[in-house]
Amino acid sequence: MTGSTARRFEAGPIPAQAGIGLRTPHYGEVLQSRPPVAWWEVHSENFFAEGGRPHAILERIRNDYPLSLHGVGLSLGSTDPLDQWHLDKLKGLIERYEPGLVSEHLCWCSVGQSYLNDLLPLPYTEEALSHVSRRIETVQDYLGRELLIENLSSYLQFVQSTIPEWEFLAEVSRRSGCGILLDVNNIYVNARNFGFAPQAYLEAIPIEAVKEMHLAGYEDEGDCLIDTHGRAVDAAVWDLYAQAVRRFGRVPTLIEWDTDIPALGVLREEAARAQAIMEAPHVRVA
C-alpha cells in the first residue's frame, strides 16, 4: 500500500528478534537512554487521540525503532456491525506511524454497540468461523494490509463449540489470509485450564502463517490460571516457547507486561532470554 511513497521513518520493519511492549512508565527512560531494544509494540487504542504528549513521544520513538501496533478493541468476533470510528482511527494511526506489524485478537467485546472491554471467547462453531473470517477479510481490505490475529487465554468453553481452538485459529488464517500472532503463554494457560497438550496446538498451526509470538506471565489462582501479564514468563512457558521456535523458526517475539509493571531492565532480561532461545543453533531462520 505504501510501496510507492517514501518512508517517513528510518527504522524499518519488525526484525525476527525479541521486542518489548512499550508502556507509559517507561516512556521517559526510553526517550532518554534509547536502550538497545530490537522493536517496540504499543496498544493501538492508546494512540487513537489526535495529539498531545503520547503522540509526541511515539513519534520520537518510532523514528529510532521498528514499531508494531496491537489492538484490543476492534471486536472482530462480535455480531455488531464493525465500528467505523474505530477502523478510521486505526487506519489513520497506520498511515501516521507506518508500523511493521498490525495485530488484533480472535475475540469479541461488544454487543449492541456497548463494550465489555475484555477479550471474550467465541464459540468454536462453523457459524463463528465464517463470521469472524469474513470480518477479518473486510478489515484487511479496508486497511489495505495484512492483520495478525492472536489466540486468547480463556476461562470457559462453550457447549456449542464443535471445532478445537487450534483448528479454528488455523482455519481463520486460511480463510481470511491473515497472519497469526501466536501467544505462547495463552496456549499454555488454556492447555492447563482445559487439559489439552499444548504441543498438539502448535502442530495444528500452519508454519508459514505465524509472523509474531507473544510471551507474558500468568497468575495461578489454584483452580485456574489467569492471564494477567503481571509477572515473569513461567518456566513451562519458556519450554513451550523453545518448542514453538523449533517449529516456526525465528519470528518477532514480544515480552508483554501490563500489571505491576517492573523496571525496564527486567523486561530487557526477559527479552534477552527469548533472544537466546531464538538464536539456538538448531533454529531455522524463517
Add this chain to the structure above:
Amino acid sequence: MSALPELQRRFADAIRRGETGALAGEIRPGGLTGARRLGIYRNNVFTNQREALRTLYPVIERLVGAAFFEHLAAEYLRRHGSPAGDLNRVGEHLGEFLCGFEPVRELLYLPDTARLEWFVHRVYHGPEHGPLDVGRLASVAPERYEALRFVLHPATALFASHYPVHRIWQVNQPDYAGEQGVDLERGGVRLLVQRREGRVELRVLDEADWAFLQAVAAGADFGTACDAALGAAGGFDLDTALARLIQDRTLVDFVCPVSEVD
C-alpha cells in the same frame, strides 16, 4: 441457524447484571463451576473499565476516596456502560451522572469537578496546531476585520462553574505543594483549559475575555465577539486582547468570508 448473536447477547447480559449462573447451560461442565468461570470475565471487564475511569478522574477519586470511587464507578458503568473499544472514551457522562447520584448529593461541586476533568482529558489528547499566521492577518484590509472569524486552538475548552473547581483541581494534583484550603464560598469561575508543552493548564478568565472567547467558540465574527466582550466589561482593550490571545496560541487561525485583500 444464527446462534452467535444470541449467545453474545446472553453472555453480555450475564456479565453486566452479575447473573453468572444464567449462562450455565452454555458452558462446558468440568472443573470450575460455570458461575466461577463467568465471574472471572465479570471481574476482568469491570476491572478494565473501572481502571480506565480512575485514570480519567483522579481528582474525583481523591475527593471521594478509593473505596467509594469503586462503588461510584460500578453504578456509573451500570447506567452508561462503555461506548467504544477505546477505553479513553469511557466516562464521558460522569459529571451528568454525579448530578443525580444520591450518595454525593451534598457535594455540590463534584459534578462540575468531573466535567472539568473530562475537559482536561480532552485537551490533553486534543489535536496539535501551529500559531496563527500574523503575516496573513496583517495583509487583511482593516475594513474586513469585523467579518473575520477567528479559530480557537483545537485542544482548548471553555468551562464555567458556580464553584471554584480550578482550585479543587489544583490542590488535588499529585505535584501540588501550595496552600491546601479551598474556599467554596468564594464563588464561581470561568476557565480556559489549554495545553502548553504537553501539560494542561487552567487559566481563569475575566468577564470580557470569557465573553469574547465564548462568542468566537460559537462561530461569531470578530465584530460580534468584540461587542460581546465590550458588553461584558466596558474596559475591554481589543488590540491588546487580540495580540495576547494570538501570542499565547489561544487563537490559531482565522477565516475571512470574503477576499482578504482589496
